[in-house]
Amino acid sequence: KPLCFPRSCRHVSTSASTKTKVLTTETMHPLVRQVEYAVRGALPIRAEALSKQLLSDKSLGFDRVVFCNIGNPQQLNQKPITFFRQVASLCENPELLKPENRQTLLKLYPDDAIARAELLLKHIGSVGAYSHSKGIHHIRENVAKFIEERDGYPADPENIFLTQGASAGVHTVVQILTQNYKSGFLIPIPQYPLYSATLSLVDATQVPYYLNESTNWGLDVKDLKKAVDGARDNGVDMRALVIINPGNPTGQCLTEQNMREIIEFCHNERLVLLADEVYQTNIYKPQTRPFHSFKQVLCSMGGDYKDQELFSFHSISKGMVGECGRRGGYLECVNIDEKVMDQLYKIASVSLCPNVQGQILVDLMTNPPTSGDSSYPQYREEIDSIYQSLKRRSSKLADCFNSLEGMTCNDAEGAMYLFPKLTLSEKAIEAAKANAMAPDTFYCMSMLEATGVCVIPGSGFGQQPNTFHFRSTFLPEEHLFDSFCGGLRKFHGEFMAKYKD
Numbered sequence: 001k002p003l004c005f006p007r008s009c010r011h012v013s014t015s016a017s018t019k020t021k022v023l024t025t026e027t028m029h030p031l032v033r034q035v036e037y038a039v040r041g042a043l044p045i046r047a048e049a050l051s052k053q054l055l056s057d058k059s060l061g062f063d064r065v066v067f068c069n070i071g072n073p074q075q076l077n078q079k080p081i082t083f084f085r086q087v088a089s090l091c092e093n094p095e096l097l098k099p100e101n102r103q104t105l106l107k108l109y110p111d112d113a114i115a116r117a118e119l120l121l122k123h124i125g126s127v128g129a130y131s132h133s134k135g136i137h138h139i140r141e142n143v144a145k146f147i148e149e150r151d152g153y154p155a156d157p158e159n160i161f162l163t164q165g166a167s168a169g170v171h172t173v174v175q176i177l178t179q180n181y182k183s184g185f186l187i188p189i190p191q192y193p194l195y196s197a198t199l200s201l202v203d204a205t206q207v208p209y210y211l212n213e214s215t216n217w218g219l220d221v222k223d224l225k226k227a228v229d230g231a232r233d234n235g236v237d238m239r240a241l242v243i244i245n246p247g248n249p250t251g252q253c254l255t256e257q258n259m260r261e262i263i264e265f266c267h268n269e270r271l272v273l274l275a276d277e278v279y280q281t282n283i284y285k286p287q288t289r290p291f292h293s294f295k296q297v298l299c300s301m302g303g304d305y306k307d308q309e310l311f312s313f314h315s316i317s318k319g320m321v322g323e324c325g326r327r328g329g330y331l332e333c334v335n336i337d338e339k340v341m342d343q344l345y346k347i348a349s350v351s352l353c354p355n356v357q358g359q360i361l362v363d364l365m366t367n368p369p370t371s372g373d374s375s376y377p378q379y380r381e382e383i384d385s386i387y388q389s390l391k392r393r394s395s396k397l398a399d400c401f402n403s404l405e406g407m408t409c410n411d412a413e414g415a416m417y418l419f420p421k422l423t424l425s426e427k428a429i430e431a432a433k434a435n436a437m438a439p440d441t442f443y444c445m446s447m448l449e450a451t452g453v454c455v456i457p458g459s460g461f462g463q464q465p466n467t468f469h470f471r472s473t474f475l476p477e478e479h480l481f482d483s484f485c486g487g488l489r490k491f492h493g494e495f496m497a498k499y500k501d
């Protein structure tokens with residue numbers, strides 16, 4: 001019988017309450033302590049607190065907090081794609097697929113959703129089982145087919161890892177590429193802070209290259225060369241170039257010519273290319289700035305570049321899918337050394353496998369209903385409706401920002417964000433200092449307290465010195481968009497008046 005002393009008998013060391021914890025911020029890994037990730041930093045933390053306060057306090061001046069800090073479409077009520085959820089739900093509850101339930105089931109589910117679930121379960125077994133550490137082979141075959149159809153060049157399922165979101169793939173690749181603190185990675189400024197945070201965690205060296213706001217966040221290879229040469233002069237062992245295309249937070253889409261120059265640069269400078277392409281279907285100017293994958297451009301450049309190493313990342317969190325919480329994505333490894341691939345597999349094995357429902361969504365994202373399938377009309381309508389709405393909202397919000405005093409904003413060619421530039425008065429800058437905040441953080445915090453809208457200051461992504469920006473998604477529901485923009489307009493006018501020089 002297990003010993004169980006009543007509380008009164010237990011000897012509690014009097015020093016227990018005074019003994020410091022074993023684990024404190026002083027004794028934790030310093031690399032963890034130094035990591036910053038603004039997308040879920042001070043502003044969202046305050047926003048969460050206000051959201052809770054709203055439950056009991058109606059005096060805040062707004063009736064809801066609008067989380068524009070994160071590209072999380074379904075948090076702002078974007079509907080999931082029906083076919084995807086039908087298949088996922090059948091995979092989750094295979095009892096429904098039993099013959100005795102078929103007549104009832106056909107009243108609730110289209111035949112192609114039933115067929116897809118049965119096909120997936122044939123390869124998966126149970127969603128509750130560990131899968132292959134690279135991901136289910138059948139799904140990796142479908143991802144390879146998707147890549148081949150997208151690019152017109154072969155893709156090998158063995159070079160594809162399904163991942164727990166693109167984040168996990170990025171982390172693994174950065175980790176395996178980092179030999180020591182001298183390992184240098186070129187990262188864009190502004191950048192999505194997954195990269196700066198991950199590089200901090202592995203103690204690698206961040207080598208920034210600035211995107212040019214005046215050319216709609218253009219990337220000039222000459223700037224890359226300057227950054228690499230400067231880093232090498234300082235003893236940095238340059239390893240890789242990170243490209244986010246379409247850009248986050250900046251929304252630019254690279255031209256094919258620019259991509260060829262980038263690949264040539266990597267080849268000449270012997271840099272591994274990390275291509276983050278999670279927004280590859282969030283393309284709002286397809287006529288002038290269509291999406292090209294780096295895989296496709298690399299293959300089109302022919303034999304001289306056949307040894308250029310490339311890692312490409314994709315995700316189910318973005319596009320019109322927005323299944324962020326399911327944590328699904330893939331990593332394609334191109335021209336990577338066989339033995340390194342074995343090491344990648346070993347690291348993937350340590351985490352056993354990416355979650356299976358996330359893998360199912362990768363299959364559905366890359367292998368959706370096609371013309372002639374029962375679900376195709378509804379699938380097409382849902383995707384097109386979300387796409388057109390995102391496109392309209394991106395323009396509406398950019399127009400709103402460009403109409404505000406002291407604010408300019410490049411259009412979003414892609415992704416889910418706008419990154420407007422703020423010109424702030426001396427008084428506002430002084431007030432920020434008095435509040436121990438960066439000026440753009442002060443502006444964003446003031447916006448949050450006045451409107452309930454949570455955006456992220458430019459300092460969370462990096463920006464040219466003495467410039468101020470913030471990042472907002474354009475995800476608030478379209479029927480609320482006019483009042484959303486109206487609220488921002490009102491706040492901005494009051495803020496500028498309050499701190500007028």
Ligand SMILES: Cc1ncc(COP(=O)(O)O)c(CN[C@@H]2CONC2=O)c1O
Pocket residue numbers: 039069070071072164165166167168192194244248276278314315316317324328329
């Ligand atoms: C450029 C980029 N890469 C990778 C990821 C990670 O995606 P997974 O969900 O697949 O891990 C994100 C997420 N976007 C973050 C999250 O929402 N807002 C952002 O800026 C991203 O914007």
